[in-house]
Amino acid sequence: xxxxxxxxxxxxxxxxxxxxxxxxxxxxxxxxxxxxxxxxxxxxxxxxxxxxxxxxxxxxxxxxxxxxxxxxxxxxxxxxxxxxxxxxxxxxxxxxxxxxxxxxxxxxxxxxxxxxxxxxxxxxxxxxxxxxxxxxxxxxxxxxxxxxxxxxxxxxxxxxxxxxxxxxxxxxxxxxxxxxxxxxxxxxxxxxxxxxxxxxxxxxxxxxxxxxxxxxxxxxxxxxxxxxxxxxxxxxxxxxxxxxxxxxxxxxx
Amino acid sequence: xxxxxxxxxxxxxxxxxxxxxxxxxxxxxxxxxxxxxxxxxxxxxxxxxxxxxxxxxxxxxxxxxxxxxxxxxxxxxxxxxxxxxxxxxxxxxxxxxxxxxxxxxxxxxxxxxxxxxxxxxxxxxxxxxxxxxxxxxxxxxxxxxxxxxxxxxxxxxxxxxxxxxxxxxxxxxxxxxxxxxxxxxxxxxxxxxxxxxxxxxxxxxxxxxxxx
Amino acid sequence: xxxxxxxxxxxxxxxxxxxxxxxxxxxxxxxxxxxxxxxxxxxxxxxxxxxxxxxxxxxxxxxxxxxxxxxxxxxxxxxxxxxxxxxxxxxxxxxxxxxxxxxxxxxxxxxxxxxxxxxxxxxxxxxxxxxxxxxxxxxxxxxxxxxxxxxxxxxxxxxxxxxxxxxxxxxxxxxxxxxxxxxxxxxxxxxxxxxxxxxxxxxxxxxxxxxxxxxxxxxxxxxxxxxxxxxxxxxxxxxxxxxxxxxxxx
Numbered sequence: 054x055x056x057x058x059x060x061x062x063x064x065x066x067x068x069x070x071x072x073x074x075x076x077x078x079x080x081x082x083x084x085x086x087x088x089x090x091x092x093x094x095x096x097x098x099x100x101x102x103x104x105x106x107x108x109x110x111x112x113x114x115x116x117x118x119x120x121x122x123x124x125x126x127x128x129x130x131x132x133x134x135x136x137x138x139x140x141x142x143x144x145x146x147x148x149x150x151x152x153x154x155x156x157x158x159x160x161x162x163x164x165x166x167x168x169x170x171x172x173x174x175x176x177x178x179x180x181x182x183x184x185x186x187x188x189x190x191x192x193x194x195x196x197x198x199x200x201x202x203x204x205x206x207x208x209x210x211x212x213x214x215x216x217x218x219x220x221x222x223x224x225x226x227x228x229x230x231x232x233x234x235x236x237x238x239x240x241x242x243x244x245x246x247x248x249x250x251x252x253x254x255x256x257x258x259x260x261x262x263x264x265x266x267x268x269x270x271x272x273x274x275x276x277x278x279x280x281x282x283x284x285x286x287x288x289x290x291x292x293x294x295x296x297x298x299x300x301x302x303x304x305x306x
Numbered sequence: 307x308x309x310x311x312x313x314x315x316x317x318x319x320x321x322x323x324x325x326x327x328x329x330x331x332x333x334x335x336x337x338x339x340x341x342x343x344x345x346x347x348x349x350x351x352x353x354x355x356x357x358x359x360x361x362x363x364x365x366x367x368x369x370x371x372x373x374x375x376x377x378x379x380x381x382x383x384x385x386x387x388x389x390x391x392x393x394x395x396x397x398x399x400x401x402x403x404x405x406x407x408x409x410x411x412x413x414x415x416x417x418x419x420x421x422x423x424x425x426x427x428x429x430x431x432x433x434x435x436x437x438x439x440x441x442x443x444x445x446x447x448x449x450x451x452x453x454x455x456x457x458x459x460x461x462x463x464x465x466x467x468x469x470x471x472x473x474x475x476x477x478x479x480x481x482x483x484x485x486x487x488x489x490x491x492x493x494x495x496x497x498x499x500x501x502x503x504x505x506x507x508x509x510x511x512x513x514x515x516x517x518x
Numbered sequence: 519x520x521x522x523x524x525x526x527x528x529x530x531x532x533x534x535x536x537x538x539x540x541x542x543x544x545x546x547x548x549x550x551x552x553x554x555x556x557x558x559x560x561x562x563x564x565x566x567x568x569x570x571x572x573x574x575x576x577x578x579x580x581x582x583x584x585x586x587x588x589x590x591x592x593x594x595x596x597x598x599x600x601x602x603x604x605x606x607x608x609x610x611x612x613x614x615x616x617x618x619x620x621x622x623x624x625x626x627x628x629x630x631x632x633x634x635x636x637x638x639x640x641x642x643x644x645x646x647x648x649x650x651x652x653x654x655x656x657x658x659x660x661x662x663x664x665x666x667x668x669x670x671x672x673x674x675x676x677x678x679x680x681x682x683x684x685x686x687x688x689x690x691x692x693x694x695x696x697x698x699x700x701x702x703x704x705x706x707x708x709x710x711x712x713x714x715x716x717x718x719x720x721x722x723x724x725x726x727x728x729x730x731x732x733x734x735x736x737x738x739x740x741x742x743x744x745x746x747x748x749x750x751x752x753x754x755x756x757x758x759x760x761x762x763x764x765x766x767x768x
Binding site: 180182183186202203205206207209210254257258260261262263264265266267269276 | 571574576595596598601602604606608609610611612613614615622623625626627631654655656670674
C-alpha cells in the first residue's frame with residue numbers, strides 16, 4: 054500500500070511544477086473522455102505512447118498498474134458488442150455481434166487506456182502527497198488538504214497494524230475457523246480494532262500537532278515555483294486538448 | 307461500485323464534480339461551525355485511513371472472496387466528514403490501484419458519498435434515545451445494507467443509461483436488474499458486518515461510535 | 519542562584535483524573551530549574567506521561583496549576599519553549615517527508631522561510647539525519663524515526679525538552695547516540711524512562727513516582743541505590759549500582 058515512486062531517470066515531467074502538471078493532466082483526461090471519433094482516438098493513443106517515452110518510467114511499472122483496472126473494463130468491453138446496437142455484423146445464432154456495440158467497446162477501451170495510462174504516468178512522477186500539496190496551493194480547502202495529507206501519512210502504518218493483527222489471528226487458527234457468522238464476526242472485530250486504533254492514534258497525533266503550533270496559524274504551504282518550461286509544457290497540453298476537442302466537434306458536424 | 311474512466315460522457319463527469327463540490331462545500335461549512343474544527347481533522351483522517359485499510363480485508367464468499375466498501379459505517383462514524391473522506395479515499399484508490407477513475411471522481415463520490423450520508427442519518431435518528439446493543443445492531447445493519455443498495459441503484463442507473471451505445475429499453479432494464487440482484491448478497495454481508503462492528507465498538511470504545 | 523528567576527517548570531498541588539477514572543495524579547508539587555537534567559522513574563500507570571501532557575498544556579489539571587518559564591500554563595497558546603518527544607515516533611511524525619516534519623514547528627513560530635530552512639537543516643544535522651530529509655517518514659527504521667522526532671523538537675530551539683521513554687524499542691547503537699545527544703539538546707531536560715542505566719548516565723536529579731504521586735526525589739545514585747525503596751515501587755536497583763563480588767572478565 055505504498056505511494057512509492059519508481060526510481061528512474063529524471064524527465065521533463067519529473068521536473069515540472071506539480072501544479073502545472075496537475076492542471077495539464079486534468080485538461081488532457083477530460084478532453085480524452087470527450088472523444089469518440091476513431092481517428093482522434095488513434096491520435097490520442099499515439100500521444101499517450103509519446104508521453105510514456107518522455108516520462109522514462111519503466112514499462113513493467115505501467116503494465117503492473119494497468120492490470121487490475123483493465124480486467125474490470127474488459128468485462129464491459131466484451132459484453133457491449135453483443136447487447137447494444139441495431140446493425141448486425143455477425144450472426145452467431147443465439148447471439149449476434151452488433152456494429153454500434155463494437156464501436157462503443159472500441160471507444161470505451163481506447164479512452165480508458167489513454168486516460169488511465171496518462172494518469173499513472175503523470176501522477177507517478179512525484180510522491181502522491183506532493184500532488185495533494187499542489188492542490189492545496191491551488192486552493193483545495195485546508196480541511197480537505199490536511200485530511201488528505203494525514204490520511205496518506207498513516208495508510209502504511211495502519212496497513213502494518215492490520216498485517217500484524219491478521220498474522221496473530223492466523224497463528225490462532227483464523228484460516229481454519231468456522232464459516233458463516235463466526236467468520237464475519239472475526240472480520241468485524243478486525244475492522245473495529247483498526248478503527249479504535251486509528252482513533253486512539255489520532256488523539257496523540259493531534260497532541261503532537263498542537264504542541265508544534267497547529268491550529269494557531271495556517272501552516273505555510275509548500276513553496277512551488279513555476280518556470281518557462283512549465284508554461285511551455287502546459288501550453289502544449291492545452292493545445293493538444295483543445296485541438297482534439299475541436300476536431301471532435303468538427304467531425305461530428 | 308466505482309465507474310472507471312472512459313465510459314461516461316463529459317457533461318455527466320463534469321456534473322458529478324459539480325454535485326460533489328456542492329456537497330463538500332456544504333459539509334465543510336458545517337464542520338467550520340464547530341468550536342474547534344482543527345481538532346477533528348486528525349480523527350477524521352485517521353478513521354479515513356482505517357476505513358481504506360479495512361476495505362482491503364477479504365470476506366470469503368465461496369467460491370471467491372469480496373472486499374467490503376464499508377460506506378455505511380463510514381457515514382455513521384464520520385458524519386459531515388464522510389463526503390470529504392470518501393473523495394480522498396477514491397482519489398488514493400484511483401492513483402494507487404487504478405480503481406475507479408479521476409474523470410469519474412465526482413460521479414463516484416456521488417454514488418458512494420450521498421448514500422453514506424443517508425446511512426449517517428438512518429443510524430443517528432434510529433438510535434436517538436436508544437443506546438443498547440439491539441437498536442445499535444439493527445440500525446447499523448440498515449445503514450450498512452441500505453448504503454450499498456442506494457449506491458448500487460445509482461451505479462446501475464448511470465452505467466446502463468450513460469454507456470455510449472444504445473441498448474434498447476428492455477436490455478437496459480434487464481441489465482439494471484441483474485446488477486442490482488447480483489449485489490443483494492453483498493448488501494446483506496455489509497449490513498451484517500456493519501452491525502457487528504458497531505456492537506464491537508459499543509462494547510470496546512463507545513466514543514468511536516459517537517462519531518467525529 | 520536566584521531560584522525563582524531560573525525556574526523552568528513548577529507544579530503546585532496539581533491533581534488530575536481522566537473521565538471515568540478514579541484519579542491519575544494527586545497533589546503533585548514539583549520545581550525544575552534551568553540547567554537541570556531530571557529523570558522521572560516509576561511503574562507503568564504512575565502518571566508520568568499524564569504529567570508531561572499537563573506541563574505542556576495539552577491537559578488541564580482538575581486542581582492546582584502549572585507554570586512554565588514562570589508563566590501559567592493555560593493550554594490556549596502555542597509555547598515552542600517546551601517540547602515533548604513522544605514515546606511512539608509514529609504519533610509524533612505526521613508530515614509526508616522528514617524535512618517537512620522538522621520544519622513544521624518553526625513554520626508555526628512565524629519565522630521566515632530562510633530561518634525555517636536554516637533551523638531545519640541544523641536540527642537534522644544535530645541528530646545525524648540530514649541524509650533522510652527527503653524520505654517519507656513511514657520508510658524510516660524505528661531508530662531513524664526516533665532521531666527525527668528529536669529533530670522536530672530541536673528545530674524549535676526550546677528551553678526545555680521532555681523525553682517520554684526515549685530508548686524504548688531502540689537498538690544499542692541508537693540508544694548510545696541518544697544518550698550522547700540528550701544532555702546537550704536543551705538547557706533543561708526531563709526524561710521519563712524504564713531504562714534506569716540511561717537515567718543514571720544522563721540525569722543529575724531523579725523523581726520517583728507511583729500511583730499518581732511523587733514518592734521521593736534526589737540524587738539518582740542514592741534513590742536508585744535503595745533496593746527496598748525501588749522494589750516497593752515496582753522498580754529494581756540498576757545493575758551498575760549492585761556491588762559485584764566477581765569482576766567481569768573483559
